[in-house]
Amino acid sequence: METTQFKIPKGLMEKSKKGFKEWASLSLNKRIKKLSKVTSLLDNENNRIVETLKREIDMDREEAKKSTKKTCELVKGVLSLSKDALKETQTDHGDYVNIKTYKPHGTVLSIVAWNHPVMVTFRSIIPALVSGNSVIIKPSEYTYQLGKVFSDIFSKMDLPEGTVQVVNGGRETSKELVKDENVDMVFFTGNSNNAISVYENCAPYLKFGFAK
Numbered sequence: 001m002e003t004t005q006f007k008i009p010k011g012l013m014e015k016s017k018k019g020f021k022e023w024a025s026l027s028l029n030k031r032i033k034k035l036s037k038v039t040s041l042l043d044n045e046n047n048r049i050v051e052t053l054k055r056e057i058d059m060d061r062e063e064a065k066k067s068t069k070k071t072c073e074l075v076k077g078v079l080s081l082s083k084d085a086l087k088e089t090q091t092d093h094g095d096y097v098n099i100k101t102y103k104p105h106g107t108v109l110s111i112v113a114w115n116h117p118v119m120v121t122f123r124s125i126i127p128a129l130v131s132g133n134s135v136i137i138k139p140s141e142y143t144y145q146l147g148k149v150f151s152d153i154f155s156k157m158d159l160p161e162g163t164v165q166v167v168n169g170g171r172e173t174s175k176e177l178v179k180d181e182n183v184d185m186v187f188f189t190g191n192s193n194n195a196i197s198v199y200e201n202c203a204p205y206l207k208f209g210f211a212k
Helices: 012-024 028-035 037-044 046-057 061-085 117-130 144-155 171-179 192-205
Strands: 089-092 097-100 107-111 134-138 164-166 185-188 208-211
Touching (some): 028 037, 028 117, 046 061, 107 117, 117 185
Parallel strands (some): 107 134, 185 208
């Protein structure tokens, strides 16, 4: 597999923060409605996704088709559960009322492994997006062309500019993004050694980090 190095685009974080403010201001119902379009767009781009996965990581075409189908099912499931999962709840304890609300964190960075990159990407970003966060996707350096497909899909979804951005690159790009003070949460999928590195880079900045 070939790797290609990229530079982090100028204004990436400024766009992400601006997109976050506008996106988070929308109601949960509006966010769900906008995000529900992603399944039809994935279906429309299925052939392109399949051929890109075959070309970049030699994934079997039938396996790639199934991956897209399962991803669509996952997206539908997450969105259908979101109304109840993210709604405000109140519990009356007599002398006081406990109110639970959910607030977005800000910019979520998703660092994605090369194997099963479609499922892994959307498994991490859809919950973040429906919760009101902006997202930066950092695909594996082995699947950078798939990142272009993702960019094209989200460009058709009428989201505020900067809500979803894709940055290609290798380990150094990931490290630089993790350390950026404007990244509020990191979701990482990969091997244990790299996961430890992500946690170590998150810790000094008291960032939430999740690794699988």
